[in-house]
Amino acid sequence: MEMIKLTIDNKKIEVAEGTTILKAARQFGIDIPTLCHFELGDMGIENKPGGCRICVVEIEGRRNLAPSCITEVQEGMVVNTHNIRVINARRTVLELIISDHPFDCLVCAKSGQCELQHLATQLGIREIPYKGEQSTYRKDTSPSIIRDIDKCILCRRCEMMCNQVQTVGALSAINRGFMSVVAPAFEMNLEDSPCTYCGQCVSVCPTGALTEVDHTNDIIRALSDPSKTVIVQTAPAVRAALGEEFGMEPGTLVTGKLVAALRRLGFDYVFDTDFSADLTIMEEGTEFLNRIKRHMAGDTSVRLPILTSCCPGWVNFFEHNFPDLLDVPSTAKSPQQMFGAIAKTYFADKIGVNRNDLVVVSIMPCLAKKYECQRNEFKVNGNPDVDYSISTRELAAFIKLANIDFLDLPDEDFDDPLGESSGAGVIFGNTGGVIEAACRTAYELYTGKKLEKIEFEELRGLEGIRSATIDFDGLPLNIGIANGLGNARKLLDEVRAGTSNYHAIEIMACPGGCIGGGGQPYHHGNSEILRRRAAAIYTEDERKTIRKSHENPSIIRLYSEFLGEPGSKKSHCLLHTHYFPKSNEVTIHR
Amino acid sequence: MSTKTNTENHIANECPYNGSLPEVEVKIKLTADKIEKIDAICRSFDNDPGELINVLHETQSEFGYLPAEVQDVIAQNLRIPVAQVYGVVSFYSFFTMTPKGEHPISICLGTACYVRGSEKILEEFKKELKIEVGETTPDGKFSINCLRCVGACGLAPVVMVGERVFGRVSPEGVKQIIAEYNN
Incomplete structure (x- = not known):
């Protein structure tokens, strides 16, 4: 690659040909303000319409100021990023905006x-x-x-x-x-x-x-109503990001403080969506093994690959764009909705509260979860299984509103029984995590053998599309993983064309998975933050004594006391769903 | 916390989850031959999304305007979001989503016509037909549009009705032109 020598703010620098002035400056610690420009560089995401003109710089010998986000460096260029002319222009542009x-x-x-x-x-x-x-x-x-x-x-x-x-x-x-x-x-x-x-x-x-x-006010209303029992579930990715809102380093795990804060906010029980993530693995893993076994026995009616269905953004995407493939995704509900269904039956009965007096709140890294919990098929006589879903950001604001000194909180534990989880439940927050969790359980159930190594490193990473072949004791299973819906579309187009050779595909709608969800603290284009959150999730998994969903004692008890077997009639009613074609077309139905 | 156990949260034999999506109403349906026509236009440009403007151009000359359902079919054929098609349609003033009248009236606002008073003529048409520029009379007979120069500056101010050119139009002559088409 050819290197270009240039001068920015009296600093002589050398960068690769094709680099923009903005990137060259940033490489050498010179900060040019930007507004419309946005990038998650190593994830291949960049927006540079060159429209706002905040990033203009002066290039000596040129008449006009140049937008640095779209102007490439040239040999011998002399650039001024902050002289009076540039500052005045930048201020005028901003005043006009x-x-x-x-x-x-x-x-x-x-x-x-x-x-x-x-x-x-x-x-x-x-x-x-x-x-x-x-x-x-x-x-x-x-x-x-x-x-x-x-x-x-x-x-x-x-x-x-x-x-x-x-x-x-x-x-x-x-x-x-x-x-x-x-x-x-x-x-x-x-x-x-x-x-x-x-x-x-x-x-x-x-x-x-x-x-x-923002649903915070609905939750405050429920918390101040003495006739309501209000319980809360928190998604895996929240604990790896919430600390950022309180000035903690990205990637700091705040699970214990999160539980303590929720208790101080007045929730009667503080539970964990990781518990229902384990439950999801039991149902989805069983469904997966059934499909594989039937497929191997020559049943042509069974569809492969099986697609994960935990992500409501992804569910909406395939309902809109792939209405012909509605029988491909797993019928398992998402962990949020499984939690709600179990909370308003099994748990409500345990504490003797009618479902109409039990308010289930979820803390999610996600905005699609708000829509998901309002879907009609997750209601019984109009009463939703999950009443309100708020994002990591909304929770942070709520904690500040209540004047809780987050940094000073002790670490506390989740309540029983819907608060116990395995490491497999935790990694649901990362791209590749759901399928890794599924492999941990499906391998042991299928082979009857104990896993030698729990970590499936080959399924990890932040690349948009990844694939790996996992050896199920002589049965090679092809696993596909996509994060970001554009990447998901590529894998789905293969499935539609009949050229997909995967047995199972995990899809998460957001880049990086739930850690990069639409409800997480703003990362302002810093992909290092996503990387640290991902690492934190894997750390939490490693710290757990139980790391496989089927070994979670609360899950085992839930099946023995209430559900029977995975895939039982009761499980199907409470923990599985179906999908609807939502045509992308405005008016035309051919 | 209450300790009573029978709270009837247990699911009975019938699964109580039976919600579904609200019914989506199909507002307008294009006839099969119209869809085939749009398909053919898109095919003639190899369904290439880069040819969107040309496809829109040709489709508008075929249908006279570009209603939502037509844009929808184009979006499907070119495999681009209909929002993007609408983005282009709404950007260029040439494209219209309102059907033109049976007799589309175009008033030239080019330099020569303008200095010879075409703006007054436009006002007169708007007053007589009780519609604005870009609109169509309720009976579908007339619509008003503006254009810039038809190359007949010697006849300024110029008005076109359909393909026919009226030269040296005066505000008083507007009524007469309308009357001619109103029989």
């Missing part, structure tokens, strides 16, 4: 996390000299996501995530000039569009234009 932005920072959900706000502080903007018309657009509230387009600065990050990375295609820039907005086709509401609620648009939005629907 803000002149069409509401001034309601005090009550904005993004306040404190807003990149526009940070930039205004950084550039010392104190007043906006430009007065004029402001663009307005109706607010659109879906079950998971709120679009407040008045706050949109047209950076197109959401569009890039929705189209290029996730290939969902719900959002596009429409109209032109002052009337431009990012919207679904025909300006329909998000709820009517093919949106999967994966929330990746929210996780990259620099402002408050895209935020989650």
